[in-house]
Structure formats: structure tokens, C-alpha cells
Amino acid sequence: MINKEKNSSALIVLIPSLLVALILQIVHLPTFLSDNRPDLLTLIILYFSMTNRIKLSLELAFFVGLTVDLITGSPLGIHVFTIALQVYLISSQFNFAKYKIYQQVLIVAIVNLVTNCIGYWLEHLIGQRYYEINFLYPALITALCWPLIYLVLQILCATFSVVTEKDNID
Amino acid sequence: MEILLVSLGLDLKNSDQQNSYIHYRFAIIIVLAVSLMALDVRSKVLSNFRYYVESALYPVLVFADSPHYVSKLVSSQFKSHSELLKENEQLSTENFMQRADILRLKDLESENAALRRLLNSPVRKDTQRLFAEVIDVDVDPFLRRVIVNRGTESSVHEGMPVITDVGLVGQVMNVNYNYSRVLLLTDPSCSIPVIDARSNVRAIATGTGSQAEIEINNVARSADIKKGDLLLTSGIGGVYPRGYPVATVTSVGISDSQPFASIKAKPLVDTDKMRFVLMFWNNDSSYNDNFNEKAKPLTDNKVILHQQKVKDLIKTLSVKERKEAHD
Numbered sequence: 001m002i003n004k005e006k007n008s009s010a011l012i013v014l015i016p017s018l019l020v021a022l023i024l025q026i027v028h029l030p031t032f033l034s035d036n037r038p039d040l041l042t043l044i045i046l047y048f049s050m051t052n053r054i055k056l057s058l059e060l061a062f063f064v065g066l067t068v069d070l071i072t073g074s075p076l077g078i079h080v081f082t083i084a085l086q087v088y089l090i091s092s093q094f095n096f097a098k099y100k101i102y103q104q105v106l107i108v109a110i111v112n113l114v115t116n117c118i119g120y121w122l123e124h125l126i127g128q129r130y131y132e133i134n135f136l137y138p139a140l141i142t143a144l145c146w147p148l149i150y151l152v153l154q155i156l157c158a159t160f161s162v163v164t165e166k167d168n169i170d
Numbered sequence: 171m172e173i174l175l176v177s178l179g180l181d182l183k184n185s186d187q188q189n190s191y192i193h194y195r196f197a198i199i200i201v202l203a204v205s206l207m208a209l210d211v212r213s214k215v216l217s218n219f220r221y222y223v224e225s226a227l228y229p230v231l232v233f234a235d236s237p238h239y240v241s242k243l244v245s246s247q248f249k250s251h252s253e254l255l256k257e258n259e260q261l262s263t264e265n266f267m268q269r270a271d272i273l274r275l276k277d278l279e280s281e282n283a284a285l286r287r288l289l290n291s292p293v294r295k296d297t298q299r300l301f302a303e304v305i306d307v308d309v310d311p312f313l314r315r316v317i318v319n320r321g322t323e324s325s326v327h328e329g330m331p332v333i334t335d336v337g338l339v340g341q342v343m344n345v346n347y348n349y350s351r352v353l354l355l356t357d358p359s360c361s362i363p364v365i366d367a368r369s370n371v372r373a374i375a376t377g378t379g380s381q382a383e384i385e386i387n388n389v390a391r392s393a394d395i396k397k398g399d400l401l402l403t404s405g406i407g408g409v410y411p412r413g414y415p416v417a418t419v420t421s422v423g424i425s426d427s428q429p430f431a432s433i434k435a436k437p438l439v440d441t442d443k444m445r446f447v448l449m450f451w452n453n454d455s456s457y458n459d460n461f462n463e464k465a466k467p468l469t470d471n472k473v474i475l476h477q478q479k480v481k482d483l484i485k486t487l488s489v490k491e492r493k494e495a496h497d
Contacts, residue, residue: 026234028307058195062202070223071230073308073315073344073351076216077206084203088196122204126211 009163010053013156017044018064026071035134038142039112041068042086043149046108049091053162061087075126082119086111101147109143225347231306231317299450300324302332305349314357314377318447321348329409332449337415337438338362338403339447354441355416356381364416365404369394372404375416375435381442384417386433391424395433 021040029037041064049057065080072079089111090096096104116135210216306317320326322345330342332352340360344351353360356377364375364386371393373386389395399419405412417435424431 023234026230026306028235028238058192058199062199065203066206070220071227073224073317074313075207076210076220077203080203080206081200084196084199088192092192092196122207126207 010048010157012160013153013162014044014048014054017153017156022064022067022071025068036137036141038138038145039083039086040142040145040149042083042112043108043142043146044153045083045087046090046146047150047153049087050097051157053157057087057091058084075123078119078123081122082115085115085118089115101150104150105143105146108146109139112142113139221346225321225349228346228349231349235305299448300326302447302449304445304447308351314354314360314379314381314441315343316352316354316441317349318352318449319349320449321346321350323348326350326449327451330449330451331410331414332447333414334439334444334447337417338410339439339441339444341409342449352447355437355439356384356441362410362416363404363406364401365412366395367400367402367415368396369399371395372406373401373433375401381440382436383420384435384437386419386435387430389431389433391429391431393431395419395422395431397422401435 018041021044024040025037028034042061045057045061045064048054048060054060061084062080065078065083066076068074068079068083069076090107094107096107099107113135116139120135206216210220300320302318302320304316305319308315308317318332326342326345328342328345332339332341338355340352340354340357342350343353354377355362355375356379358377358379360377362375363372365372371389373389373393373395375384375386377384386395386401397419401416401419403410403412403414403416415438417437419433419435421434422431423433
């Protein structure tokens, strides 16, 4: 067992990074950028879920999604749905952590695309009418952001010596 | 929230067991999310909850606007002296011209009121206005909505029309304590009753979700709407007062296979660039007065004239009949 006093909880990195991503999610950007905004929140939750640094990643996705819904004024639950679905699909259907980085990028792109399509369809069912459809570029940009997010969080976690679940079990 | 944070950091003994529950946990969260959506959109159970939470989140919105605000501040600091002088001169000229216009407007207003009284129709009264600043744009690229910094504390209410100096912007769709959401006229769920300023054809303009275009549906092919026509609000429906410019017609497509003409128009207000808006409400008392005020009864002279006319008509008819009888 690793000495606990030296290691800190994942929250010390998780909460600030989520806050930063949340602000990036709502901050004003030029139209070109704001239409193709990467889904950083999902990537951050995904990282912590993948590296086993948090257990309740789906529950976290629920609260983060709810906050995004409230801030952006979209129907309550739609971001909950998309974020939770992505985290669930990737963490339960793939052995994600063992894949190479380009394979991970590919998976993130496909899952993001599919999830956004389902979210769009669901909102249509609920009665929000949308006409402009732009799924592909946000999904690609989100996927390309994954290596970056991975690297940054890896460095942050190393600096703050965040424990993983496996360390605790040993 | 504390409980959540603690539970996130909790160590579970068995990670495999934890993973085996993931499907159930996911199912619960999806059911929760979908029922939240249904509750929020279909019924208005959560509207109070939204009101309080969104009011509390106002500082976050202001913070999100800060890059924009700072850049504006910086750029305004670096304006040169000559530029300022030039702008000042231009503004004062504009102000002078507009003052002159207002003088004429006062005269026209009183004349209009007098004429309307002559025509026995109720006089339109002034509406109360409120100045507001756009503080945020809803980031969802599909929704055309902005947030302005006035809420229930300034007695803003749902359905208030919003304008700028150029034309109509939209209406208030959601009010919080100190800010409110404005549904822009380009949103697909926004429809505005309009009237063609040239030919007085009534129609309904609907947003398309694109910033530069609204469309006019269900207008017969024979309707007299041409490219370049100005569309004004018609006042029908009671939400938007009449006479505010909305858009100019950019194209009228008529094809034989379609029962209706497909008409596109360009909104006068560039909703992406506006910074200040005016919100105004029909003063409740004056609004009711307008409806309670009845047309003046016809004066005695008029009644007599009218009766005289009817009598004359009957006479001529009867004379004709007599003549016919004589023949």
C-alpha cells in the first residue's frame, strides 16, 4: 500500500479542471468556434473514469450535465443524457485504457457522433425543433482534443500525485 | 453536494463488482434524464426550480461574458483623441437632426390623435420602455436566444416585445430575478404576425434558425408581396404592437407545383451584433382603456342625415314602381 499521506484524492484535479471546462463551454467565442465547440467536460470525466481515479463517473456525469443544462437554458436532462451515454459506452463497451492513442481518438469520435445524433433525435421527440445540423466537425474536434486533455490531466495528476483505485487496492 | 464529493472519493473494495453495476447505474441515470426532460418540457413542474437556480447562476453568465467585456473595454481605451472628436461631432449632428425630427413627431402625433378621434377610433397611447443590455448568447447553435440583464425586479414579464433602434428583435420567453431570455425572431419556434407596408397583405413570418433569413409560409401565390417590400408587425395576436419594422423581403419564389409562394425575408436587426435593446410593455391600464373605449355614438346630425338618405332611397324606389305601374 502506498503511503496515503503523500497521495491526494482525485478531486484536487477533477474539480478545477471541470470548472475550467464548464467556463469554456459557456464563454463567448466567435461563431465559427462556438458552433464547433469541443466537448471538454465529457473528455475530462472520461479520463478520470478510464484511469480509475473516480468510481461514480456516471453520477458525476449526471450532475455536470444538469449544471450545463441549467446554465445554457437547454431542456433539463439533455446534456445529462449525452455525457452519461458517452461515458457509459466508452467505459463499459471498450477496454479503453489498453488501446493505442489513435484508436482511442477514433472511438471518441464515433461515440461522440452517435451520441449527438441520439441526443438530437431525443430533443426532436420532446418537441424542440432544430433545423441546422452540424454533428461531424464537433465530434472530430472533440476527438482531436482527447490526446491533449489526456496529456494535460496526466501531468496534473502526476504533479499532485493523485492515487488511482488500483494503488489503493494493492 | 458534500455527500457527493465524499462519495466520489470513497474507495470501494472491489472494482470488478463496481463495474458489474455500471449497467444498472446507467439505466437509472438514463431514466432520470429522460423523465427530467419530459417534466421540464411537457409540464411546467420544474419552472420554479429553474427560476431560482438560474437566478443564482447569474454571476456565472456575467463571468462568461467577461472576455467580451474586457476586449471592449481595452479597445475603447485605445481610441485616439481625433477619433473621439470625430465621433462626437458626428453624434451631435445626428442628435440635432433627430431632435428636429422629434419636433415634427410631436406635431404629427397630436394630429394623428385628432384624426383618429374624428374617425371614432380609439387613440393609441404611449408604451413604457426599458433599456437593457445583452449579456449572453445561448451557446446552443440551434437555439436563437439571447440573455438580457433585466428580470422580474424591473417588472419584466413573459411575452414582452423587444426592439432595437432598427427593428423588432423578438419577445421575452423566460424571466428570472435579474435577467431574462429573449427569443429572437430568427428562432424556428418564433412566429410574428406581419403586414406588408406597401400592399397591406397580412402574413406570418417564421424563423428558420439561420441568422440572416426568416420565411413567410402559407401565403397564396397571388398575394401581392414583392422583393424589397418592408414587413411591419401587424399588431394582430396582441404580443407585438403594430407598426414596428421586422424584415425586408429578399426573394419570392413561385412555382406551379406548390400551392403557396415561398417567400424569404432578411431581418433588419443583425441579432449577432446587437448590444443594447429596448423592452417595452403595453401599460396594463392603457391597454384595457383601449379596449373599453367605445366608438363615439353618431351625432344627431349624422343620424338625421342617415335617416334622410334612407327615406330618399325608399322614395326613388317607390316612384319608379309607380311609374312602372302607370306604364
